[in-house]
Amino acid sequence: MPAVPSRKRVPSYGFLSSIKGNLEALTIGLKYFLNPNRSTLHYPREYIKLRPGYRGYIVLNKAKCIMCESCARICPASAMKMVRFQAPDPKRPGKMKLYKYPVINYQRCIFCGLCVDVCPTEALRHVPAHDVVYMNLAEMELDLEAFQQEPKSPAEEEGGIPVRYIFDSEKGLVKVRASEGGGGQ
């Protein structure tokens, strides 16, 4: 038996109900016009205050790193690589030792956070910042020094106002200053 496509009827409205619908639409529009709830983020003057657990940029603490390579192995985007170099061994004077440390390529990084999760000594951590600017693609491949420095949000450095978006039971999504509560944490 061939399938019979069901026909949907286009709803037709009567004269009075369409007048009512128009009036309702105008009332809602007027309500928002008189009492607007603007949620635009004026970005350089305001920025979203990110929570501490935010999976933003990644920073290496070189002193904690045990060179286990777990981060480079688990990285699904091959963004994390180990750099190798010979340096004098502090425990055995006069001898050289092979050091390996992770570096990151933000052209490839997808901010999945697996490297931070897998790190056995918490040498890698997230920073609550995501609006870092690089002048060219080559800058996005960090070297060991740059990977240890905490990136700063330019809006935060230029004295922007930290804000947060919270849900209000009446108005919906509302923008408030992060200092004024901001919905916990």
Add this chain to the structure above:
Amino acid sequence: MSGAITWLGEWLFWPPFFQLVIAPGLVAALVIVIFILWFERKAAARVQMRVGPYNVSPRLGGALQLIADLVRYSFQEFIMPFTVDRAAFVAAPLLLLLASMLPMAVIPVSPVLPYSYAWPNIMKYNLLLALALATLSPIFTVVAGWASNNKFSLIGAARESFMVTAYELIFVLALLSTAAPVHSYDLVKIVEAQSTWKLMALLNPPAFLAAFIATLLSTSGFPFEIPESEHEVVAGPFTEYSGLMYGVEMGAAYIKRYAMSVLMALAFFSGWKPLDPQPGAGVWSGYVAPLVVVLVKATIIMAVMSFLRAVYGRYRLDQALHLAWKILLPLALLGYAIGLVYGYLGVL
């Protein structure tokens, strides 16, 4: 030298020139249209939880953005495609602007003129003339679409010609229903018959509603932005235009809306009515103050029309024609009947 200044002043304040070019004509129209465009963007932004124009001048709420846009349009290249009908392509937007502006020449903004000239008040049929001149402009939209030799332009022009059949009769009927109660086609008499609160819009709401929606239909305001609907036909009849010519065409619709709003402010909202200039009044109290009152009323009408942009989506062509022929035309006829009854009973 002083003779030249006097001559210049006489030309500047010669009523036909002053009415058409300065106020309520082109200069006042440009100022009000720029304000209305800004208001339209800000009102839509408020309703849609945005901010609208802001960064150009934060203290003025981004009002200078429109000036910036105007400057940008004026310095953009005017591209003339190979396939267009050159003369008609260039002439259409300019004639459209002129035809949108023409009703201003006959609309009186004061019962008395502080000049020795008796123009345009001598016209006893200025409502009829204004209506006739207001119905001229759509042909140039169609000409622009035809001259562009482009599929989108042709579709837009065809839509515009469909819309003309829908709104013209309604607007004329609705405005004429204000002439019936006072037994005159003179806008001065129509205004004088009303008082500050005894408005024709309150006495005859069907006619006012029909005229209001017909104005939206004729100037492609929301929800009837059908000829230039951006999502379907790129910019309708104005697809091939660029630079200043595009600005002129977009502005022409607003200037037509402004002319119709002035007409409605006079016919339905008692024009200059809180003021009552007597014969022999000076330039300020006899001409400028009534003019300002009329322009403020027209601006409020335009602002309400602009606010609708934020609320409505766009109707399809068939929905707009359905609304016009099946609902608005009976409404306009009802308004005309009410006007006739008022005229017969002598209410006003």
